[in-house]
Amino acid sequence: MPTTLAQLNTAPLPEAAQLLDGLYEHTPWIVQQALLQRPFASLAALKLACARALEQGGREAQIALVRAHPELAGKAMVAKTLTAESSNEQSKAGLTQCTPEEFARIQQLNTAYNTRFGWPFILAVRGPRGSGLGKQQIIAAFERRLHSHPDAELAECLRNIHRIAEIRLNDKFGFEPTLGHLVWDWQEALAAHSEPGYAERGELTVTYLTEAHRACAAAIARTMREVGCDSVTIDAVGNVVGRFEASVPGAPALLTGSHYDTVRNGGKYDGRLGIYVPLACVRELKAQNRRLPYALEIVGFAEEEGQRYKATFLASSALTGDFDPAWLDQVDADGVSMRAAMQAAGLPATLEAIRALKRDPSKYLGFVEVHIEQGPVLTQQHLPLGVVTSINGSVRLLGEVRGTASHAGTTPMAMRADAAAAVAELILHVEQAARRLTGCVGTVGMLEVPSGSINVIPGRCRFSLDLRAPDNALRDALLADVRTGLEQICARRGVLHTLEETMRASAAPSAPEWQARWEQAVSALGLPVFRLPSGAGHDAMKLHDILPQAMLFVRGENLGISHNPLESSTSDDMELAVRAFQHLLRQVASQHRD
Numbered sequence: 001m002p003t004t005l006a007q008l009n010t011a012p013l014p015e016a017a018q019l020l021d022g023l024y025e026h027t028p029w030i031v032q033q034a035l036l037q038r039p040f041a042s043l044a045a046l047k048l049a050c051a052r053a054l055e056q057g058g059r060e061a062q063i064a065l066v067r068a069h070p071e072l073a074g075k076a077m078v079a080k081t082l083t084a085e086s087s088n089e090q091s092k093a094g095l096t097q098c099t100p101e102e103f104a105r106i107q108q109l110n111t112a113y114n115t116r117f118g119w120p121f122i123l124a125v126r127g128p129r130g131s132g133l134g135k136q137q138i139i140a141a142f143e144r145r146l147h148s149h150p151d152a153e154l155a156e157c158l159r160n161i162h163r164i165a166e167i168r169l170n171d172k173f174g175f176e177p178t179l180g181h182l183v184w185d186w187q188e189a190l191a192a193h194s195e196p197g198y199a200e201r202g203e204l205t206v207t208y209l210t211e212a213h214r215a216c217a218a219a220i221a222r223t224m225r226e227v228g229c230d231s232v233t234i235d236a237v238g239n240v241v242g243r244f245e246a247s248v249p250g251a252p253a254l255l256t257g258s259h260y261d262t263v264r265n266g267g268k269y270d271g272r273l274g275i276y277v278p279l280a281c282v283r284e285l286k287a288q289n290r291r292l293p294y295a296l297e298i299v300g301f302a303e304e305e306g307q308r309y310k311a312t313f314l315a316s317s318a319l320t321g322d323f324d325p326a327w328l329d330q331v332d333a334d335g336v337s338m339r340a341a342m343q344a345a346g347l348p349a350t351l352e353a354i355r356a357l358k359r360d361p362s363k364y365l366g367f368v369e370v371h372i373e374q375g376p377v378l379t380q381q382h383l384p385l386g387v388v389t390s391i392n393g394s395v396r397l398l399g400e401v402r403g404t405a406s407h408a409g410t411t412p413m414a415m416r417a418d419a420a421a422a423v424a425e426l427i428l429h430v431e432q433a434a435r436r437l438t439g440c441v442g443t444v445g446m447l448e449v450p451s452g453s454i455n456v457i458p459g460r461c462r463f464s465l466d467l468r469a470p471d472n473a474l475r476d477a478l479l480a481d482v483r484t485g486l487e488q489i490c491a492r493r494g495v496l497h498t499l500e501e502t503m504r505a506s507a508a509p510s511a512p513e514w515q516a517r518w519e520q521a522v523s524a525l526g527l528p529v530f531r532l533p534s535g536a537g538h539d540a541m542k543l544h545d546i547l548p549q550a551m552l553f554v555r556g557e558n559l560g561i562s563h564n565p566l567e568s569s570t571s572d573d574m575e576l577a578v579r580a581f582q583h584l585l586r587q588v589a590s591q592h593r594d
Helices: 003-008 013-019 030-034 041-056 057-069 084-092 099-116 137-147 150-174 178-190 212-228 275-288 315-318 327-328 339-346 351-355 378-382 417-436 472-495 512-524 537-541 573-594
Strands: 231-232 240-244 252-259 297-300 363-370 386-391 392-400 440-444 460-469 496-504 529-533 551-556
Touching: 003 013, 003 041, 013 030, 030 041, 041 057, 041 150, 057 150, 084 150, 099 137, 099 150, 137 212, 178 212, 178 275, 178 573, 212 231, 212 240, 212 275, 212 297, 231 496, 252 275, 252 351, 252 537, 275 297, 275 363, 275 573, 315 460, 315 537, 327 339, 363 512, 363 537, 363 573, 378 386, 386 512, 386 573, 392 417, 417 440, 417 472, 460 472, 472 496, 512 551, 512 573, 529 551, 537 551, 551 573
Parallel strands: 252 297, 252 363, 363 551, 386 529
Antiparallel strands: 231 240, 240 297, 386 551, 392 460, 392 496, 440 460
16 A cells, blocks of 8 residues: 555654655665654655755765665666665666667766766666656766766766655655646657757757747647637737636636747757646646636747747737837848748738737736746755746846957067956956845856967957846846946956947846745645746746736756756656646635635
């Protein structure tokens, strides 16, 4: 019989520890420490307690845990001395049926990895869905991580160990994240649509109104109909809109959703998670024959990334009434105008049709968005969910420093006017200035020395600046600090500079009442509420102009990497996101009736 949480919470400590035997490979003290935090309100709370117990154990204990694990397809597997849990996991990943070539390659990698790091390679081979990775996926992860920094690799091993423990815990409790699996599967299926030149390499690229983009829109619309949306349309800019009507005709709607376009060679979850989580909720409501006292409108936004045309947030701008007519005449890299692309996709391509998409705020309660975090913070905190406090405001600039190009061998150090050295100093100043202001970040992402030569002191250096902050005042303070620093650096070094602002976006703080609803939803899952700003832009940033908005972040795997094929999340974390969304819907229903 599966273990129950009530049983675990009330059992004497030795008995409770025995119930969790084998959770962490040959390391029972983690569970014993975690059990001191009983009672647990949920399995998620127990998983968190275990992760934090290991964190508090320190580096030596963490390395000892890593070393307690067997090699993948190693001697212990061959000798059949694996623990029952490890044997089950390696078998599900097909490692017990390796070809001689696969087995030889894994042995080579095991040796190289152990030599480099001093511990065995750890990978949760049952994967983000729990059903098992393929052998080629395992070998690819092995090869990639062999080149990691030791500190980053230790952190990745520990993350995988916690994922292994999570799956083992699910097995012990007979828990299956069925809604998380559903959301995971939907995203996996949608990722089958990619553009030529990328699809052949197994890469995901979906830009505005391409054939792959239109296929995604059709797939999302099909899912919307299947789960029970009462109406499904593809609007004049390509947004896929599904509505689940209220129990009372004419009631206002809660707006939600995210984008389905991607960056080039991007990930499967950026944006798309925010479409499918609410659709899972609609599916459950339909199955239970339940209606909410308000409508739920889910939008798959057609464009957010600005990849094909320079029109970022094009799709959500149509809903706020901010669609720029000049966008229609923009052309892509092949000379195809946006107007022509719309017409080819069967859209009206008229300003009249686009302007008709503007939403009336009086007919909506607000806008909420679920999104993969796109960063490492939740992973570092061992938390599956985080509540967004604000979408950072930002400013971007392009600059150039001009010095004197001169001979690298004959010009004394004290007599140089090195443009690149000045920018190098600016990079450090940006880093220090951002660290001084809470929640701020600053990046010099582009550097260029025109006509540079190995034996010439750089006379010119071009650079970019990307500065972000949780509110506009902090953003402007950071910019002022950087400007002053640049002026001082250039004056001291005897060089000149120019700096041109190319983009400015206002911060979008979460509406307090909606942020509080997300916080209550997270707390109801037995998890601590963790608040964080979003450094990336989101569709919620545009809807903020007309509606109160708030976001929920979902932890990503691989240190939260995003805009990258390694972008990932687990079905367990997606399950929690669906449960949190359901809780928010119930809160709004209760308050709306009142």
